[in-house]
Amino acid sequence: MARMKFLCDADRCIECNGCVTACKNANEVPWGVNRRRVVTLNDGLPGEKSISVACMHCTDAPCAAVCPVDIFYTTTDGIVLHDKDLCIGCGYCFYACPFGAPQFPKTEAFGMRGKMDKCTFCAGGPPEDGSEEEFEKYGANRIAAGKLPACAEMCATKALLAGDGDMVADIYRQRVMRRAGRPQTWGWGKAYGEA
Amino acid sequence: MSEQTAMRSKSRRILVGAVLVLVAAMVVPLTGYVYVAVAQPQIETAADWQETNPRSEYWREVRQGTEGYSAVKGPAADVLIDNGGQIFRQIRNGPISTFGPWVLAIMLLGVAGMFVLSGGGQKVEKPLSGKRVPRWSAYVRVVHWIMAIAFLLLLITGLSLLFGRAVLIPLLGAEGFSAWAITAKYIHNFTGPVFAVTLVLLVLSMLRDNLPSKVDVDWFLKGGFAGKHVPTGKLNAGEKLWFWFNAVGGLVVAVSGVVLILPNIFEARSTMQLALLVHAGLALLYIGGSFVHMYMGTLGARGALDAITKGHVSSEWAEQHHDLWYHEVKKDGEEFVSDEDDARSNREMPATGSGSTA
Known part of the structure; x- marks a missing residue:
């Protein structure tokens, strides 16, 4: 069975935010909620790098571990989804998530959190696949239709890859082998200096 | 040689x-x-x-939670990976969730032990003469009971949110518990501020009675906490300890709770993580302490409940439990016998509560 993964190639991402827009459009995400975002480190300086980040669909998901009502489940494709009908809007998943993926519409009294919204890997949610209810609550179910997440399919530079983890890893490995310049292994510069 | x-x-x-x-x-x-x-x-x-090698060092910065720039605005949007969440998860699902129930169980067992060892709680030894001594003003009593009801609501809903997943989902089912949890969240969020306000009011009105004195040191040294009668004023050192736990610990619980229900003002994830851990951990100790308080006020020292319901205690109870205070009150001629006297004392006692007995 496939194990779905996102991978963002830091050498290709040009911070165009096309993935953010594609996600909002495909899923009709409410105002103020962004399931995906692009973060740039050293913005405007030599060596600036950008990464597009959303829910990483963790194997041992911290959000699921701290949820007081236990609404998270992992599909057979390794996608972490949640049941909005049971969500109480406590925000604990947001405190626990390292990627800042869970989002909350601020629609209730005194700005209390509404039901949590996050990236579904374009796989919808608990209601019937492709149903109107599913689209309204969770957005598009492209996986059920045999397509990949809109953000990755839309990526102009193919920096953002999504799909079966093995295939994504193969594509990335081939890229790295053919890529000119210094190795980008973590800590390479520290261990060997200029390569 | x-x-x-x-x-x-x-x-x-x-x-x-x-x-x-x-x-x-x-x-x-x-x-x-x-x-x-x-x-x-x-x-x-x-x-x-x-x-630096920009390619390889990039991931180091990501892992260290370095703040960058993101066109998407929102709490924590500028950080790619935040390690605090993992610490939050480990502390909440670790020590707080495992030691918390033990604290409550040990306190309940301790209270039960006190009940058994004291032979069913301490009763007033002398026969009641019908004479009474005013103890708490109507203002203090009303504030106390609003606070007490709020505390119980917060206790039930708070424990539901912390342990409901383990205890209530098997009983109620996922949907049933979710419905209760949403209700519990609203009750908790709206009762919290009521509790916080009454806590501050009660702490302010009881502050003068609870200033520590040398008598309190003797109370601890001579075994007052073990049920022995040591000369003591209006409040003994154990009661003062509970007061100060409320004044400091209760206030921290209240403040961290207010932080948690205002996500629009306190946006930072680290603030929320810390607030929730402090709130849950301290609240469990608070609940444990409240078991002792509830026991002492009802079964532990029979006759004490009158002080916070009717506002007065029998002279015999006062002499047995708070002799220094009783003699002072008696000297001032504030011992009463009838309901009219009680009514008068309620009217006369100032809103700050302690009256002339402090």
């Missing part, structure tokens, strides 16, 4: 030799520092190390 001298010089040589070996064993390894100091220039300097 010369043989003895030889023996002595031999043993001295052995001693000196042993000391030398010991000293050498400690000093010789330190020569490593000399090597490092001499060899230092040959190793790459720190500046060489810090020359």
Whole structure:
């Protein structure tokens, strides 16, 4: 069975935010909620790098571990989804998530959190696949239709890859082998200096 | 004679030799520092190390939670990976969730033990004469009971949110518990501020009675906490300890709770993580302490409940439990016998609560 993964190639991402827009459009995400975002480190300086980040669909998901009502489940494709009908809007998943993926519409009294919204890997949610209810609550179910997440399919530079983890890893490995310049292994510069 | 001298010089040589070996064993390894100091220039300097490879160093910065720029605005949007969440998860699902129930169980067992050891709680020893002493003003009593009801609501809903997943989902099912949890969240969020306000009011009105004195030290030293009667004023050291736990611990619980229900003002994830851990951990201790308070007010010291319901206690109860205070009150001529007297005392006692007895 496939194990779905996102991978963002830091050498290709040009911070165009096309993935953010594609996600909002495909899923009709409410105002103020962004399931995906692009973060740039050293913005405007030599060596600036950008990464597009959303829910990483963790194997041992911290959000699921701290949820007081236990609404998270992992599909057979390794996608972490949640049941909005049971969500109480406590925000604990947001405190626990390292990627800042869970989002909350601020629609209730005194700005209390509404039901949590996050990236579904374009796989919808608990209601019937492709149903109107599913689209309204969770957005598009492209996986059920045999397509990949809109953000990755839309990526102009193919920096953002999504799909079966093995295939994504193969594509990335081939890229790295053919890529000119210094190795980008973590800590390479520290261990060997200029390569 | 010369043989003895030889023996002595031999043993001295052995001693000196042993000391030398010991000293050498400690000093010789330190020569490593000399090597490092001499060899230092040959190793790459720190500046060489810090020359970055933007590709590889990028991930180091990501892992360290370095803040960047994101066109998407929102709490924590500028950080790619935040390690605090993992710590939050480990503390909440670890010590707080495992030790919390033990704290509550031990406190309940302790209360039960006190009940058994004292032979069913302390009763008033002398026969009741019908004379009464005013203890708490109507203002204090009303504030106390609003606070107490709020506390119980917060206790039930708070424990539901922390342990409901383990305890209530198997009983109610996922949907049933979710419905209760949403209700519990609203009750908790709206009762919290009520509790916080009444807590502050009660702490302010009882502050004067709860200032520590030398009598309190004696109370602890002479075993007042073990149920022994040690001369004490209006409030004994145990009661004062509970007061100060409320004043400090309760206030921290209240403040951290207010932080948690205002996500629009306190946006930072780290603030929320810390607030929730402090809130849950301290609240569990608070609940444990409240078990003792509830026991002492009802079964532990029979007759004490009158003080916070009717506002007065029997003279005999006052003499038995708070003798110094009782004698002071008696000297001031504030002992009453009838309901009219009680009504008068309620009217006369100022809103700050303690009256002339403090």
